[in-house]
Amino acid sequence: MKKVIxxxxxxxxxxxxxxxxxxxxxxxxxDRLMLHNVAIYLRNVNQGSIDIDSAMILACKAHKLPYTxxxxxxxxxxxxxxxxxxxxxxYARGAELLLPRLNTIDQIKLSLQIGSFYLFKAGAKKNDLxxxxxxxxxxxxxAEKSQIQKWLFQSKSxxxxxxxxxxxxxxxxxxxxxxxxxxxxxxxxxxxxxxIDNRGTFMPNSNKxxxxxxxxxxxxYKKTGNKEKEIETxxxxxxxxxxxxxxxxxxxxxxTSLSLQKKIGFLYTQYTETAISYIELFxxxxxxxxxxxxxxxxxxxxxxxxxxxDSFYIRLGNVYNNTGYYDDAIKFYQKGIEYNxxxxxxxxxxxxxxxALRSLMDASKYTEALQYLENTSKKYPPKNDLDNMILNQLKxxxxxxxxxxxxxxxxxxxxxxxxxxxxxxxxxxxxxxxSSIMALFYIKINKPQKAEEITNRILAIPHNTEGFSRHxxxxxxxxxxxxxxxxxxxxxxxxxxxxxxxxMNNISKNRDYENLKFxxxxxxxxxxxxxxxxxxxxxxxxxxxxxxxxxxxxxxxFLLLIIIIxxxxxxxxxxxxxxxxxxxxxxxxxKNVKLERLLEEKEWLLKEIHHRVKNNLQTVISLxxxxxxxxxxxxxxxxxxxxxxxxxxxxxxxxxxxxEDNVSxxxxxxxxxxxxxxxxxxxxxxxxxxxxKIDPIELDIxxxxxxxxxxxxxxxxxxxxxxxxxxxxxxxxxxSEISENCYKLLISDNGxxxxxxxxxxxxDSFGMTLINGLSNTLEGDLFIENENGVSFQLIFKRILDKx
Numbered sequence: 001m002k003k004v005i006x007x008x009x010x011x012x013x014x015x016x017x018x019x020x021x022x023x024x025x026x027x028x029x030x031d032r033l034m035l036h037n038v039a040i041y042l043r044n045v046n047q048g049s050i051d052i053d054s055a056m057i058l059a060c061k062a063h064k065l066p067y068t069x070x071x072x073x074x075x076x077x078x079x080x081x082x083x084x085x086x087x088x089x090x091y092a093r094g095a096e097l098l099l100p101r102l103n104t105i106d107q108i109k110l111s112l113q114i115g116s117f118y119l120f121k122a123g124a125k126k127n128d129l130x131x132x133x134x135x136x137x138x139x140x141x142x143a144e145k146s147q148i149q150k151w152l153f154q155s156k157s158x159x160x161x162x163x164x165x166x167x168x169x170x171x172x173x174x175x176x177x178x179x180x181x182x183x184x185x186x187x188x189x190x191x192x193x194x195x196i197d198n199r200g201t202f203m204p205n206s207n208k209x210x211x212x213x214x215x216x217x218x219x220x221y222k223k224t225g226n227k228e229k230e231i232e233t234x235x236x237x238x239x240x241x242x243x244x245x246x247x248x249x250x251x252x253x254x255x256t257s258l259s260l261q262k263k264i265g266f267l268y269t270q271y272t273e274t275a276i277s278y279i280e281l282f283x284x285x286x287x288x289x290x291x292x293x294x295x296x297x298x299x300x301x302x303x304x305x306x307x308x309x310d311s312f313y314i315r316l317g318n319v320y321n322n323t324g325y326y327d328d329a330i331k332f333y334q335k336g337i338e339y340n341x342x343x344x345x346x347x348x349x350x351x352x353x354x355x356a357l358r359s360l361m362d363a364s365k366y367t368e369a370l371q372y373l374e375n376t377s378k379k380y381p382p383k384n385d386l387d388n389m390i391l392n393q394l395k396x397x398x399x400x401x402x403x404x405x406x407x408x409x410x411x412x413x414x415x416x417x418x419x420x421x422x423x424x425x426x427x428x429x430x431x432x433x434x435s436s437i438m439a440l441f442y443i444k445i446n447k448p449q450k451a452e453e454i455t456n457r458i459l460a461i462p463h464n465t466e467g468f469s470r471h472x473x474x475x476x477x478x479x480x481x482x483x484x485x486x487x488x489x490x491x492x493x494x495x496x497x498x499x500x501x502x503x504m505n506n507i508s509k510n511r512d513y514e515n516l517k518f519x520x521x522x523x524x525x526x527x528x529x530x531x532x533x534x535x536x537x538x539x540x541x542x543x544x545x546x547x548x549x550x551x552x553x554x555x556x557x558f559l560l561l562i563i564i565i566x567x568x569x570x571x572x573x574x575x576x577x578x579x580x581x582x583x584x585x586x587x588x589x590x591k592n593v594k595l596e597r598l599l600e601e602k603e604w605l606l607k608e609i610h611h612r613v614k615n616n617l618q619t620v621i622s623l624x625x626x627x628x629x630x631x632x633x634x635x636x637x638x639x640x641x642x643x644x645x646x647x648x649x650x651x652x653x654x655x656x657x658x659x660e661d662n663v664s665x666x667x668x669x670x671x672x673x674x675x676x677x678x679x680x681x682x683x684x685x686x687x688x689x690x691x692x693k694i695d696p697i698e699l700d701i702x703x704x705x706x707x708x709x710x711x712x713x714x715x716x717x718x719x720x721x722x723x724x725x726x727x728x729x730x731x732x733x734x735x736s737e738i739s740e741n742c743y744k745l746l747i748s749d750n751g752x753x754x755x756x757x758x759x760x761x762x763x764d765s766f767g768m769t770l771i772n773g774l775s776n777t778l779e780g781d782l783f784i785e786n787e788n789g790v791s792f793q794l795i796f797k798r799i800l801d802k803x
Contacts, residue, residue, distance in 0.1 A: 111138045
């Protein structure tokens, strides 16, 4: 009997211990995943200005986890071994004294742990590296003595990591390759994946081969179902694609990683979501950029992980700033700065500061921006070359805009100094952007040779620099080639500049963006209200629970009596109301029939009026046509021809209203295309190519007539006067909605232009007087430019119905 009881107790404790070990291992996997995820994110967001060891220390500090956890995966599976706690508590000397008293396997484990401790210390000194090598060699000798494959592999792997940290990358790479080859022969997937993973991890992000190597490890992790390592490997591959220019692939991998994180219940998704937001913002996908920025803040709040909150608020600030909400952007940047000062300094403080500066500058508050820059940078000077470069570039822009060109040039000399010192893959985009802006400034102050030297440096950058201000570089190259007389090259650069600029100008903010913005702004209030409601509800429940128990029986009887009376009364009232409603329903039906008839008659009458107006206008056109056949004076004939075109533009409106069901609104795409075809045929202008781009816009009759007359006048003038010959003649017509109920009409040609734009604007000719008068009628702003032909731009608002 005693044996049976003992056996049952043994099974119980063994099962419990096994279950606890499995739970501990699962938690350890999640903790390691979180640390690697956070550390990789911190290193990338700091653009390589901190090493991975320093980033890992920050991650461990933020989440209150031992630093050893980040680098001991190969020899620490979560089960306790002697001396491990001493290392965890930074008491390496105590672990060293304990070492001789342990068995061989525990000596190997602890030697590896001590070696790892010294090796991965942030800013490891020569003495630390010597101590690391001492214990790695000790572990290797013990492993060779034991002849256990796992410990031979782990000790040699740590040795390869040591050579990498000691600056002997070639020797490190050789050892890692040997380990991979040896692991392939064992046909042990776990061992092979770890060997390939280590080899790829200890390669720079600028080397594209790193992603190829890590992809093989990723495939093995997928095969073996190790989701945590699969996600971690994605996090190592993504920076390679990001910094070498393949942002599209990086985004796809981030989305895959995010999906995997959610599947395994990993809660700290904010570091992945904010990275997706960053890429979406680069590609001007503002809706998606805002969505993932908001999701990152929500994830941060759910996990209460505020240690690096500043970087998530930076992303929100960037989205708001890029979409013109400068005041909102500054609020988020300031919020990020406040969190940084309160929580850990992750090195991103200056990014919030730069964001706030750019918002002020984008709002044209250059004096305020310069004062803020000088005061803040004096109090908190930049600590690395990248921040120094960007700070001086922003300062130079402020001086430039304020007309203080000598001071601006002095700042740009500092920008050039720091730019030459930065050559890592993580800083290339910022170097290219700052250098492009600097080159354009030297063109402005008539120093084209200096500008050309800078642009040549940008063009010599070996990596793809997607995301930098390419349009600024193209504009600079255009101006340099123009000054040198390389006109064909200059034209190509101007085309590239216009293409990029048009792409940037065509980005519109949509309603989803506003909805998401509202969602974020009200989220905190809703959470507070919900919390208060829950507290109030609990208090009320506690207060009334005792009273409710005492009165429930009498209240039930009383309520039952009231319900019976109410039901009886309700039935009587319902019976009376039903008969009244039936009578009223008949009356309403009769009135509706009469109203429908009146509405049909009104629509018929309106159509008939439009039809007659159109016929009358056609009669006037015919009379003018008959009159012109008796005239011999060209000026008089031309005047009558112009009048016919104007009348036709109005007649076309009434014709469309007569044909359409809607008798008050004009479909502008169809109207504009029909009007252009008429003018083309009227002037026999088949040699002219018309590029018509009209958004699906409907305007009321008064605005449509005014707009039609303006289009008629401008296109008529372009057909008659813009072109010397019939080669490559283009007239552009576009009507677009640039914001809610605000439209832009643009008519341009690539003709010979005019000599004096001021003379045209002040002309008292009938055509120009008509255009100005109609622009005023539309309450619009008219702009005329003379560059590669003449362009007319009219910005006006829809006349809203007033009830």
